[in-house]
């Protein structure tokens with residue numbers, strides 16, 4: 001399977017994990033799963049109603065960490081300062097909290113959003129009265145035909161690790177952003193303790209103990225298909241005509257800790273016992289696991 005960044009043909013599986021097979025590119029070192037989601041087709045989705053169970057999940061699991069959303073709004077507004085009613089696009093809006101918070105800022109942005117999951121889209125419309133949100137992928141002609149060279153900001157919060165082709169996302173961003181427009185993303189970072197530790201235990205145990213790697217990659221639909229390194233982000237920016245303005249590695253858990261423990265351990269007793277201990281350890285050490293970066297579309301037209 002060809003490397004999704006540099007196109008090198010790679011045959012060898014580097015990690016065989018519980019839910020995924022991961023290839024490490026022999027040329028550029030990019031790590032990606034062999035799995036690809038089926039081409040998205042919104043017609044295939046039925047018109048299911050929203051359930052309270054899903055509302056609860058979106059409010060209290062997916063949008064559990066309120067600090068996370070405040071930080072996203074903070075960095076976005078900082079970079080948009082001075083632009084009147086900036087036009088923004090959030091890709092993978094989830095429950096819609098970020099867009100809703102952005103709309104409430106005094107920037108008064110012209111907000112657009114993408115969410116491929118119809119039920120989440122429905123929730124965002126119902127809960128936050130968001131209007132210009134669509135279940136059309138970024139690659140869809142709709143965006144190019146109606147919004148070419150027009151956005152001041154495109155954001156992807158915890159999204160790039162889920163897509164089939166990260167390179168395509170960067171290329172679409174280049175087409176849809178204004179000259180000088182900004183692309184901001186956060187995503188798990190491969191140059192951090194969890195991935196390194198997972199790779200260490202995997203190696204030492206001949207593949208029997210992948211520890212953290214097992215929760216970092218998954219072949220479930222819209223699971224994590226790649227974990228980018230800082231160098232991968234550099235390459236993707238270069239290839240797509242963006243200039244990296246800012247990058248930082250930081251600590252952040254999107255979900256409650258129990259959510260991750262349940263993924264790692266099957267025994268619910270073990271999860272209950274571990275939860276308070278892990279909580280203390282994580283709060284004490286705040287081990288960095290993610291990166292955030294800001295890239296700017298080059299001003300020189302067709303880079």
Ligand SMILES: [Zn+2]
Nearest residue numbers: 003006025028
């Ligand atoms: Zn490669």
